Amino acid sequence: MRISASVMPMVLALAALPQMGWAASPVPAPPDAVETIRLRPGELPAVSLTPELLYRILVAELAAQQGQYDDAAQGLLSLARDTLDPRLAQRAFQMSMSGRNLALALQAAREWARLNPDNPEAVAASLALSASSGQTDGLARTLARRIDSADDKEQAVAQAVGIVSKMTDKRLALDVLDKAVAGVIDTSALAHLALADTAWAAGEPRRALDESYRAQGLAPDSLDAAERILEYGLRIEPREAIRDTYRYLADHPGHRGLQLLLVSRLTGRGQFDEALKLLGDMRRQAPEDFDLLYTEAEVNARAGRYVAAKSLLNEYITIQQQRRRSLAEGASSAQADVSDARLLLVQIAERQDDLAEAIRQLHAIDESSLRFQARTHEAVLYGKLGDLPKARATLDAIKPIDRRERVVIQLTLASIYRGAGRTDQAVDTLKAADLAMPDMPEIKYELGMLLHQQGKTAEFETLMKRVIELDPDDANAYNSLGYTYADTNRNLPEARDLLERALDLDPENPFILDSVGWYLFRTEDYQGALEYLRRSYDQLPAADVAAHLGEALWMLKRPEQARRIWAEGLKADPDNETLKSTLRRLGVSLP
Structure with missing residues (x-):
């Protein structure tokens, strides 16, 4: 196997492994011994760095260099199990996270924690990934034991919060944290602050505020508690929150950050x-x-x-x-x-x-x-x-100092032409830029959108597909292509796949929510469409979204609500063609 220059530093590092704890032990422990071996803190397994072992490490690292993170992680995890070396399990965990393979990362984290149970980072990684994948059985008991046995209980509480924060079900996360910190709740202001933040994330602002006040009761000088009382209190009891913030500042006049936060919040309230x-x-x-x-x-x-x-x-x-x-x-x-x-x-x-x-x-x-x-x-x-x-x-x-600035200049020039009503010049500008920089997805995306406005749908679709090839994480490209399919009522299975990917990448984007809602409308799932379109309209009360939301309400036999939404849309944008054409098609006239 020929080794490239870019890999050579890694080879030299591996050659030094015997000095880092790799000894000349002839054979690794058998697999059935894994559960019984517990290394002392700082101790590493005695394993010889054989040519075969070096080769397997090199293969994994080369796979990682080529972006094949799953292959790299699998190889390193297999090595960790064969050698009982926690460093290899840790490396497998890192590769899995780089490849965003959470299931594989969980396996590697568990192996890392099993091989090095006294390493808090390993144990925390294992617990956090278990939580993120919904595996919470016994999690509260495990965290409670860790806090109870810890010399530094505040640090243990902070680690527990980091683990619980990975849980997707925020209400369940609050329940787990409640049980985990039960043993220190009477003495730890940090535990109450953690519960406050978790309650807020779970959609329980009243509980969040109450926990903030309890934290302040245990630590009257706590700036963290005072900040949360202001932030969370503005949602529940704004007058009282502002009053209590002034009281805190009267006793702690030097807290400039809190003063400026109060200024910001007063300004946001129009005060x-x-x-x-x-x-x-x-x-x-x-x-x-x-x-x-x-x-x-x-x-x-x-x-x-x-x-x-x-x-x-x-x-x-x-x-x-x-x-x-x-x-x-x-x-x-x-x-x-x-x-x-x-x-x-x-x-x-x-x-x-x-x-x-x-x-x-x-x-x-x-x-x-x-x-x-x-x-x-x-x-x-x-x-x-x-x-x-x-x-x-x-x-x-x-x-321009780099390609990014060259791209921005061309996009800006095209935008100026478009704003002046010179769409043809804008298209010509971007076509020339695309020829000069054919691998820049930003240019292809903007060019595609302009061509779509000109009715050149086939060219638009070709460009969007190319954007996705160049940048698989471009949520806007998935959304634009998926919405076009849904709006023209064709390729609906492909539209679903595109919009699901867009939603995965940017789940709260109101434009994507509108597209998903319109796709569901096209498939006659009017109730599902209503849910997404309402979420979109709450963030983006634009006329286009109003047209879609109103039509979903109309199909659900809620004409008065539909008329109200349409009227709001027309007030915001009286010339919006999407909304006007919707009203014409449905034969609806508004006062």
Whole structure:
């Protein structure tokens, strides 16, 4: 077997194994001895590094290098069982996880834990994978024993949380954790915080808040408890949560992070004056904390108080520029801070429809990490102003540093042409880019979507299939092709497979949920369609989704609900052709 240069370092490492604990023992232990052997901590099995053993290790590692993780893991797991060496089982576990084969990873983790039962990482991996695969029998008892016997009970609780968090059934996870921490629940604030987080994940916000208060009762100074009381309390008892956060801050005035979290949450609730008052108090306490100027500007911008926001941002920029001049190059974050302020000024200018000012601010950004983003954004704004030659010239002046930037430039140019109604030029741009960079799925995807808009369905489908070949994890490509099949009511079995894959990759994506719902509608599973379409509409109340959701309701004999959804969709987008054609087809007129 010829060994490539890339494998040579691995061969040299393997040659050193005898010095790492591999001894000149002639024969590995028989398989039936596996259950009875228990190595002392730090002890490794006495196994000679024979040519056959070295060959098997090399074969596994070469398989991993070629992306054949299942073959690599199987080979290493077999070696671990033959040699009783936990390092090989650990390596098999790592290969299985790289290949996302959880069933094989569970086998390897169990072997690793059996061969090295005193290794907490091995035991935790085994338990975590058992939990993730739904094998929870005895899990609570095992975790409770580990916590009870641990010298560091807080660490044991944290490990238990990590294991339980892998469980897909969050309510069952809460039940398991409840039993696991029962022995320390009267003394451990961490146990209550863990229960709070697990209850929240299980959809029990009241329990989450109660556990947070119990944690604070055991540890009144706990910042973690205070943060959870604010976060979880805003869902259940917002006034009380805000009040109790102020009380905590009165006793712990130095907790800037919690103060800023409260500012953020007040702003999110539209309580702008209260957020600004808190920021004013913080600035008086720490007048040298110039970052608060930026935060105050953000709150004013969210409130639509653009004059105040711009004044604060310009003051902030002046201060940061002075800092930059007074400090050695690279000694401060002043340049990045100035860029952040200018980006917020860009947002404000765009909201005020002052695109020329937005361009001016973008042009002033000179930080190297943001220069590419700023120039491409400038080009987009020139396109919105209708100055296509200037937009093109701005993009042409960019010197891309890699293929990714080349791709973004071409996608941006195509987007500018499309926004200007010049779809043919957008298509020509992407076709030229696809010829120059034929292995870039992003270009093929955008080109396919444009061709679909032009009614060139066959070309679109060919491109989507090629995107999937190039990037098997591109959920959007599966979704686009699957939806097209469903919408045209053809290739429905293939549409199902495509949409199932898209849903696996991105289960909460509202566009994918809409596609799955529309597929189920096409198969006349109207109740199933309703479930997915409602989930999509809750996240994305767009006219297209409203058209689909309304039609599912219509088929389920719920005309009033359908009319209400359709009316909402028309209000959001009066010219949406999908919705208008749905109403025409069903003979529905709305007031």
